[in-house]
Amino acid sequence: MPRLNALVVGNAKYDDGNNLKNPTNDADDIAEVLANGGFSVTKLLNATYKEMKKAIKAFEKVSDNGGAVSVFFFAGHGVEVDGVNYLIAKDTEADDKTDIESGALSLNEVLSRMEPKGGATRTSIVILDACRENPFERKWRSSSRGLAPVYAPRGTLVAFATSPGQLSGDGVGRNGRYTGALLKHIEEPDLPVEAMFKRVRNTLGAATKQKQISWEHTSLAGEFYFNLSAAASIENYSASAIKDSTFVLDESKRSHRVVRALKSQNWYTQNPALEAVKVDQLDGASADSLFVLGRNILQAASGSANAAVDWVRNFRDRTRGMKAAKRKALLDGILFEIFFDSDGELRRRPKANYFSEAFELEQFPEFKDSFDFIAGALSSHARDYFAxxxxxxxxxxxxxxxxxxxxxxxxxxxxxxxxxxDDVFDVDDDDDDNLVYRRCDRERFEDDLVGQMLVPKRLLKIVYNKPMKGLDTLKFPYGFDVHRPGTARS
Structure with missing residues (x-):
C-alpha cells in the first residue's frame, strides 16, 4: 500500500447558493503538487456530505494500512458551532445549527480518523483553507467568526488559513490567498514543514498587509519535508557525492585521480586512466569515492570513451572479486548518473545511451541492493515513469x-x-498530412523505445496493431519522440 496518502477536497458550488470562487482550483493545484511529490491522491470537487464521509473513512483505512504520511486538504466553507469546527459539504442544509452538526463533516472526525491506531506512528497534516465569512450568520443571528482552535493529536499538524476567530479572503486570481501563498513554498526542496508554514505566513501577511495571518497547531515529533531532494534523502553517500559538482578530489587517492581523468572529457586521458584500474585498488577506496567514480564512468561512456563503455557493458566481469559493499557503491554511482545531474537534481532527459546495458544487471541477485537504491532515489518521481x-x-x-x-x-x-x-501536438492531429518520415530498422526502433521509455527490453512487451512478419523497416515521423508521463503534457 502507498506510504504517502492524501485526501484533497475543494467545495466551491453549494446547493444553497453560497458559492465560492477559488476552492476547486485550490484543490486541483494542491492535488497536482502532492501527486508530483509521490503521494497517492484522492480528490473530491464539490462533494456531498455522503461523498465526504465515505472518502474520509476510506482515507482512514488506507492510511492505517502501512501509510507513513497522511495529508488532508480542504478548501471551501467552514464554520464553528459551539466550539466544534465543521467543513461544509455541497448539500449541507443549514437552517439551524443542528443541520450543520448532522450534515457537515466535523474537523474532530477528520482528526480522529487520521490518528494512528494502537501504538502505530504516522505523520498527519491537515490543511484548511476554510475560514471564510460564515455563510449562515444571518440565518442563525450569530456573531461567530472563523474557526475555533483545536487540539492536535500526537504526530499531527493542523494548519489554518488564518488565526482563530479571524476570516480569510478569496484570492483575486486562480487561488485563494492562503492556498496561493502555500503553493509558492510547498515544493521548495529540503524545507521542514514547520519552516515552510512560517514562510507561507510571511508571504500571506505581506500580501494582505497583515490582515490575514495563518496559524498552525502542531504535535509533530519528527521532521517532514514535502519535497526532499536526492542529496538530502539518500543516507548512503555524502551530499557532496550526490551533487558531484561539490565533491573535492584528493590527488593522493588513486580513485580520485581516475575521476579527475574521466572529468577531462579527453579520450586520450580517460581511456588509459580507466584501463589501469584494478579491482584490488578499488576495494581500498571509500564508498563516496566509488560512487563518484561510478558516476563519472557513466559520464565518460556517454561521451564515447571506449574504456568507460567497456566498464558499463562488462561491469559484472570487470568487478568480479570486489567486496560486495564496494561493488554496490560503484554500481550505485553508475545508475544514479543516468537519472541525476551534477547538482543532484533529476534530469529532464536521462542519460539513456547505456540504460539497457546498466539495467541488464538487474537480472542478477547480487546487484539487487543497487537497484533498490535507485528505485528509492526515484520513488518520489514515480509518476514520471511508465514503471x-x-x-x-x-x-x-x-x-x-x-x-x-x-x-x-x-x-x-x-x-x-x-x-x-514541444510536447504539445499529438501525431494524430489534423496536421499529420504534412509529416515527414525517416526510415528506421525495426530492431533499432524497438531499441530506441527502450531508451525513451526507460524500461529494460526484457520487461517491455511490444504489441503491433498488425502482423509484422517480413516488415523489418518502419517509417518514423521527424520531430517526434516517445515521451514519458512526466514530460508529456496532458
Whole structure:
C-alpha cells in the first residue's frame, strides 16, 4: 500500500447558493503538487456530505494500512458551532445549527480518523483553507467568526488559513490567498514543514498587509519535508557525492585521480586512466569515492570513451572479486548518473545511451541492493515513469503502424505518448498530412523505445496493431519522440 496518502477536497458550488470562487482550483493545484511529490491522491470537487464521509473513512483505512504520511486538504466553507469546527459539504442544509452538526463533516472526525491506531506512528497534516465569512450568520443571528482552535493529536499538524476567530479572503486570481501563498513554498526542496508554514505566513501577511495571518497547531515529533531532494534523502553517500559538482578530489587517492581523468572529457586521458584500474585498488577506496567514480564512468561512456563503455557493458566481469559493499557503491554511482545531474537534481532527459546495458544487471541477485537504491532515489518521481526503474515492472506498449509502415502512435494504457518535441501536438492531429518520415530498422526502433521509455527490453512487451512478419523497416515521423508521463503534457 502507498506510504504517502492524501485526501484533497475543494467545495466551491453549494446547493444553497453560497458559492465560492477559488476552492476547486485550490484543490486541483494542491492535488497536482502532492501527486508530483509521490503521494497517492484522492480528490473530491464539490462533494456531498455522503461523498465526504465515505472518502474520509476510506482515507482512514488506507492510511492505517502501512501509510507513513497522511495529508488532508480542504478548501471551501467552514464554520464553528459551539466550539466544534465543521467543513461544509455541497448539500449541507443549514437552517439551524443542528443541520450543520448532522450534515457537515466535523474537523474532530477528520482528526480522529487520521490518528494512528494502537501504538502505530504516522505523520498527519491537515490543511484548511476554510475560514471564510460564515455563510449562515444571518440565518442563525450569530456573531461567530472563523474557526475555533483545536487540539492536535500526537504526530499531527493542523494548519489554518488564518488565526482563530479571524476570516480569510478569496484570492483575486486562480487561488485563494492562503492556498496561493502555500503553493509558492510547498515544493521548495529540503524545507521542514514547520519552516515552510512560517514562510507561507510571511508571504500571506505581506500580501494582505497583515490582515490575514495563518496559524498552525502542531504535535509533530519528527521532521517532514514535502519535497526532499536526492542529496538530502539518500543516507548512503555524502551530499557532496550526490551533487558531484561539490565533491573535492584528493590527488593522493588513486580513485580520485581516475575521476579527475574521466572529468577531462579527453579520450586520450580517460581511456588509459580507466584501463589501469584494478579491482584490488578499488576495494581500498571509500564508498563516496566509488560512487563518484561510478558516476563519472557513466559520464565518460556517454561521451564515447571506449574504456568507460567497456566498464558499463562488462561491469559484472570487470568487478568480479570486489567486496560486495564496494561493488554496490560503484554500481550505485553508475545508475544514479543516468537519472541525476551534477547538482543532484533529476534530469529532464536521462542519460539513456547505456540504460539497457546498466539495467541488464538487474537480472542478477547480487546487484539487487543497487537497484533498490535507485528505485528509492526515484520513488518520489514515480509518476514520471511508465514503471519505476529498479523494480522489474513489466510494461505493455501498443505500437500502431499504418498501411505504409508509418508509426502513427505509441500507446500505454490507452494513451498515445508519441508526441512532437514541444510536447504539445499529438501525431494524430489534423496536421499529420504534412509529416515527414525517416526510415528506421525495426530492431533499432524497438531499441530506441527502450531508451525513451526507460524500461529494460526484457520487461517491455511490444504489441503491433498488425502482423509484422517480413516488415523489418518502419517509417518514423521527424520531430517526434516517445515521451514519458512526466514530460508529456496532458
Amino acid at each position: 519505476l526503474p529498479g523494480k522489474s515492472q513489466k510494461v505493455t506498449v501498443d505500437v500502431h503502424v499504418d498501411s505504409q509502415a508509418q508509426v502513427t502512435g505509441v500507446f500505454v494504457g490507452g494513451r498515445n505518448y508519441l508526441l512532437r518535441e
